[in-house]
Amino acid sequence: DAGVIQSPRHEVTEMGQEVTLRCKPISGHNSLFWYRQTMMRGLELLIYFNNNVPIDDSGMPEDRFSAKMPNASFSTLKIQPSEPRDSAVYFCASSSILQGNQPQHFGDGTRLSIL
Amino acid sequence: GENVEQHPSTLSVQEGDSAVIKCTYSDSASNYFPWYKQELGKRPQLIIDIRSNVGEKKDQRIAVTLNKTAKHFSLHITETQPEDSAVYFCAASIVPFGNEKLTFGTGTRLTIIP
Numbered sequence: 001d002a003g004v005i006q007s008p009r010h011e012v013t014e015m016g017q018e019v020t021l022r023c024k025p026i027s028g029h030n031s032l033f034w035y036r037q038t039m040m041r042g043l044e045l046l047i048y049f050n051n052n053v054p055i056d057d058s059g060m061p062e063d064r065f066s067a068k069m070p071n072a073s074f075s076t077l078k079i080q081p082s083e084p085r086d087s088a089v090y091f092c093a094s095s096s097i098l099q100g101n102q103p104q105h106f107g108d109g110t111r112l113s114i115l
Numbered sequence: 116g117e118n119v120e121q122h123p124s125t126l127s128v129q130e131g132d133s134a135v136i137k138c139t140y141s142d143s144a145s146n147y148f149p150w151y152k153q154e155l156g157k158r159p160q161l162i163i164d165i166r167s168n169v170g171e172k173k174d175q176r177i178a179v180t181l182n183k184t185a186k187h188f189s190l191h192i193t194e195t196q197p198e199d200s201a202v203y204f205c206a207a208s209i210v211p212f213g214n215e216k217l218t219f220g221t222g223t224r225l226t227i228i229p
Contacts (some may be wrong), residue, residue, distance in 0.1 A: 031215060043159070043204065043219040056216065091158060095215075102147050102210050104217060106158040 002026070004107035006092050012113045018080040021110045024073055025094030033104060034067055034077050035091040043091075049075065050097060082114045117142040119207050121220025129228050134195055136223045138205035139187040145207040148188045149217070150179060153202045162203075163190070166210075192225075200227045 005024040013019060025032050033048040047057040052069045060067070064083070069075040079086055089111050093104040118141040128134045140148075149164035165172045165179045165188065172179050176195075181188040192199055202224050206217040 033217075042221050045216050048215065050215075102208060102215075102217075103149055103161045103164055106151075106160070108158050 004092055004094050004105055006090075006107035006110050008110060009108065010111045010113075012115065013082060014115050015083055016081045018078065019082045019086075019112060019114075021077040021090050021092075021112070023075045023077070023092030023107060025075070025092070026105055027073070029094035029096050029105075030072065031095045031097055031104075032069060032075050033093040033095075034075070035093065035106075037089045037091060037109075038087075046077070084114045087112055087114050117145060117207055117216075117218040119205060119218050119220045121205050121223060123223060124221065125224045125226070127226045127228055128195055130195055130197060132195055134190075134192045134199070134225055134227075136190045136203055136205070136225070137187060138189070138207075138220050139185075140207040140218075141186070142207070142209075143183075143186065144209050147208045147210045148179070148181060149206050149208075150177075150190050151204045151206065151219075153204065153222075155201075159204060195227045197227050197229055200225060 007022045030051050034046040036044050046059045047067045048055055049069045067077045089109045091106050091109045093106045095104045121138045146167035150162050151159035152162045153159045163174050163177050163179050165181050167183055176193045178191040202222045204222050205220040208217050
């Protein structure tokens, strides 16, 4: 079991640049969740997908953030343009609807720094 | 929506003693309560979970208790060891096919003093 795979592990870029974070869920899992973790706000759910369809994006902070899931094995979270306040650790998690969508298994995260 | 409160925010215990972390939730429909452990720089990892049809669940040194009437649940770690030092998060959700979102508590930083 390879687990949830995220890339890159670290990203440092200048404000205004486009940032793309990638996630490969566990094979067979059909729900995918994007979280953001900061000291101030803790773990926040940004968006989640069931069977590649976005179900709830109410946590997406603003229009600069977008997420896609073109197929069952890949998802992206894009920030354009990036700002220093977007600096955080972004986690992807997956789960199986057949198991009631719990538990969620987390990837190792992407540590994003916007200068 | 669901609101989960977690206490304490920091906890220090002597090695070998027990640690207890408490959470309360607001949505009486919530029926799934996982606990995640996050070591520094690592991902959250599930350590134990409980569903509302049981009141207690144990796994070696870890146990979780649930009081549905009072809407609170607790994590108990006995015979603590240095490797138990981490941040612990509680969460609540509705399963299956309800609100799959996990609402997390704010975390408890547990330090085990050798």
